[in-house]
Amino acid sequence: MKTTTSLSSLGEFGLIDRIRVRFPQPAPPELGIGDDAALLSPSPGMQLVVSTDLLAEGVHFERSFGQLHLLGRKSLAVNLSDLAAMGARPRWFFLSLAIPAGFPLDQIEAFLDGLAEQAAEHGVLLAGGDTCGSKSGLVISVTIMGEQRPELLLRRSGTRPGDDIWVSGSLGDSALGLRLLLKDKGSIGDDATEYVVNRHLDPTPRCGLGQNLAEAGLASAMIDISDGLLADLGHLCHQSGCGAEILLAQVPRSTPFDAVTAGASPTPWQLVVAGGEDYELCFTAPPARRAAILETANSAGVPVTVIGKVTDSGQVVACLPDGSNFQPSASGYTHF
Amino acid sequence: MKTTTSLSSLGEFGLIDRIRVRFPQPAPPELGIGDDAALLSPSPGMQLVVSTDLLAEGVHFERSFGQLHLLGRKSLAVNLSDLAAMGARPRWFFLSLAIPAGFPLDQIEAFLDGLAEQAAEHGVLLAGGDTCGSKSGLVISVTIMGEQRPELLLRRSGTRPGDDIWVSGSLGDSALGLRLLLKDKGSIGDDATEYVVNRHLDPTPRCGLGQNLAEAGLASAMIDISDGLLADLGHLCHQSGCGAEILLAQVPRSTPFDAVTAGASPTPWQLVVAGGEDYELCFTAPPARRAAILETANSAGVPVTVIGKVTDSGQVVACLPDGSNFQPSASGYTHF
Numbered sequence: 001m002k003t004t005t006s007l008s009s010l011g012e013f014g015l016i017d018r019i020r021v022r023f024p025q026p027a028p029p030e031l032g033i034g035d036d037a038a039l040l041s042p043s044p045g046m047q048l049v050v051s052t053d054l055l056a057e058g059v060h061f062e063r064s065f066g067q068l069h070l071l072g073r074k075s076l077a078v079n080l081s082d083l084a085a086m087g088a089r090p091r092w093f094f095l096s097l098a099i100p101a102g103f104p105l106d107q108i109e110a111f112l113d114g115l116a117e118q119a120a121e122h123g124v125l126l127a128g129g130d131t132c133g134s135k136s137g138l139v140i141s142v143t144i145m146g147e148q149r150p151e152l153l154l155r156r157s158g159t160r161p162g163d164d165i166w167v168s169g170s171l172g173d174s175a176l177g178l179r180l181l182l183k184d185k186g187s188i189g190d191d192a193t194e195y196v197v198n199r200h201l202d203p204t205p206r207c208g209l210g211q212n213l214a215e216a217g218l219a220s221a222m223i224d225i226s227d228g229l230l231a232d233l234g235h236l237c238h239q240s241g242c243g244a245e246i247l248l249a250q251v252p253r254s255t256p257f258d259a260v261t262a263g264a265s266p267t268p269w270q271l272v273v274a275g276g277e278d279y280e281l282c283f284t285a286p287p288a289r290r291a292a293i294l295e296t297a298n299s300a301g302v303p304v305t306v307i308g309k310v311t312d313s314g315q316v317v318a319c320l321p322d323g324s325n326f327q328p329s330a331s332g333y334t335h336f
Numbered sequence: 337m338k339t340t341t342s343l344s345s346l347g348e349f350g351l352i353d354r355i356r357v358r359f360p361q362p363a364p365p366e367l368g369i370g371d372d373a374a375l376l377s378p379s380p381g382m383q384l385v386v387s388t389d390l391l392a393e394g395v396h397f398e399r400s401f402g403q404l405h406l407l408g409r410k411s412l413a414v415n416l417s418d419l420a421a422m423g424a425r426p427r428w429f430f431l432s433l434a435i436p437a438g439f440p441l442d443q444i445e446a447f448l449d450g451l452a453e454q455a456a457e458h459g460v461l462l463a464g465g466d467t468c469g470s471k472s473g474l475v476i477s478v479t480i481m482g483e484q485r486p487e488l489l490l491r492r493s494g495t496r497p498g499d500d501i502w503v504s505g506s507l508g509d510s511a512l513g514l515r516l517l518l519k520d521k522g523s524i525g526d527d528a529t530e531y532v533v534n535r536h537l538d539p540t541p542r543c544g545l546g547q548n549l550a551e552a553g554l555a556s557a558m559i560d561i562s563d564g565l566l567a568d569l570g571h572l573c574h575q576s577g578c579g580a581e582i583l584l585a586q587v588p589r590s591t592p593f594d595a596v597t598a599g600a601s602p603t604p605w606q607l608v609v610a611g612g613e614d615y616e617l618c619f620t621a622p623p624a625r626r627a628a629i630l631e632t633a634n635s636a637g638v639p640v641t642v643i644g645k646v647t648d649s650g651q652v653v654a655c656l657p658d659g660s661n662f663q664p665s666a667s668g669y670t671h672f
Contacts, residue, residue: 036387037482042378048377050463051464052477054466056471094386094388134472
């Protein structure tokens with residue numbers, strides 16, 4: 001017989017206990033959950049790297065998509081991706097949750113299980129957080145902290161005209177998966193659909209690739225693709241005072257993406273370069289480093305592809321296969 | 337002529353610009369807003385101290401209370417109070433905001449102004465954050481980072497039977513102020529009402545006192561009072577494996593508190609020791625240090641009072657003036 005426990009009967013400290021049991025804690029002399037603040041010791045000589053992301057129900061996710069377990073994984077993945085984009089090693093994270101009254105406890109536990117799974121995969125420790133009620137939707141705030149030697153960190157600035165532009169993995173899967181979910185076609189069940197939906201619900205942060213590129217000194221600048229390639233490459237170019245020219249035909253698409261969009265003419269470039277939530281890395285490097293980069297990516301188990309060149313134009317130009325320029329209908333995801 | 341700009345016309349990057357101009361940024365080689373993550377350098381030999389708090393509309397605050405400027409101040413104050421309770425010096429903070437569509441931009445700017453004011457008063461720098469829409473109320477997540485020499489930090493554990501129990505300032509003002517606000521009597525306008533309402537809307541984190549006590553090595557354990565004295569002293573005793581006996585007649589009340597509650601019989605002890613959101617410090621120390629503690633508190637400009645003794649009972653007992661034991665109707669604020 002299964003009994004359903006409500007959050008209000010469990011109480012705040014009961015919930016904190018349910019959180020605590022799922023996560024290994026920092027070892028003394030460090031201090032995690034249970035005091036006014038966490039006490040943490042970055043490694044000597046390392047710079048602290050910190051990022052934070054807020055996920056709100058109805059904005060970043062719909063509870064109707066179900067699978068709170070995957071939402072737990074994704075809540076940490078989007079933060080891990082920010083550290084990957086700096087080339088940092090993740091160490092600790094903080095979790096704050098605003099939970100609506102009546103939210104089923106088993107869904108919260110599924111969320112925590114997914115979060116704990118992702119944390120264990122990346123060796124990052126939960127060091128603290130906050131929980132409270134919410135008059136409306138579930139809100140998840142994660143702050144992640146990592147570290148790296150300061151001279152190795154990869155910023156958005158640092159690229160130079162003539163550098164290659166690289167991306168990891170394939171682009172557009174997540175945006176296509178979201179479109180299927182919103183049309184309620186996410187449960188059709190063929191392998192290609194399942195693949196792209198999963199790329200939206202359970203993105204893979206490229207932590208190993210980002211760290212390896214930084215530690216080998218191979219990239220000149222790096223960013224993760226969360227708002228769409230054109231928008232995020234635009235940020236990188238802006239910070240570096242450069243422009244970019246990319247060839248859309250070179251931008252890697254997955255086989256499932258092409259299978260699901262087969263027959264669509266023209267190719268849905270909008271999804272590929274402006275869909276967002278890819279959580280792939282976009283980085284630049286002098287052409288002389290191509291072989292070393294391919295070897296590094298291979299050892300991290302992640303395919304990488306050259307998609308264009310950094311220019312001195314100040315503009316990001318995307319060339320269609322026919323030689324004309326692609327104009328996205330929106331250059332990236334807008335949050336308001 | 338005043339034009340009202342909406343958040344959606346401003347956009348995410350417009351909002352980030354409005355945030356950025358209000359806050360001085362970490363100086364190179366550190367890095368604040370504008371990359372995938374912030375790059376920060378704790379001082380050599382210092383331990384990193386981190387805390388996070390989530391404030392949700394309808395749970396922690398009502399927009400009908402107005403005064404978004406004070407909400408900005410309070411959002412940082414509650415986090416500063418956590419660092420104060422460890423004896424740490426604040427350095428950086430991260431701000432995440434989920435903002436409902438149609439939220440007036442001038443209210444967001446008032447919020448940011450209050451936040452910037454509090455940040456400047458405590459020398460803490462905004463190093464990053466996240467902004468997004470909200471399908472419902474305003475949600476504010478702040479993560480604060482400070483530092484202190486590890487041997488000086490004051491944890492909840494560390495107290496011993498026989499230690500004095502101290503509190504800073506006066507208790508109960510904030511809970512009384514909230515009660516008046518909820519009864520819509522917060523605008524009555526006499527000085528005493530204004531004082532207690534302001535203690536709720538604009539609490540003062542005891543950063544200087546907390547740091548001075550830690551750096552002088554005077555306290556054995558410390559906690560800030562956010563859930564109410566009895567609840568938070570209970571946490572401290574639990575972590576230290578001790579109990580406590582406090583004399584309610586010794587617990588400091590403000591003159592405005594007594595003026596507003598005049599005629600209430602019996603004294604509203606519930607507000608004083610179980611109301612919460614006092615953001616005063618509760619700490620313990622051997623009796624031999626009394627003179628030194630009074631001198632340290634005096635130099636920080638904060639009154640402190642001995643209210644009882646740490647015991648070996650494992651229980652927190654609050655003695656009424658007639659010698660009987662006080663039983664709170666709830667031992668602290670419940671969040672769900």
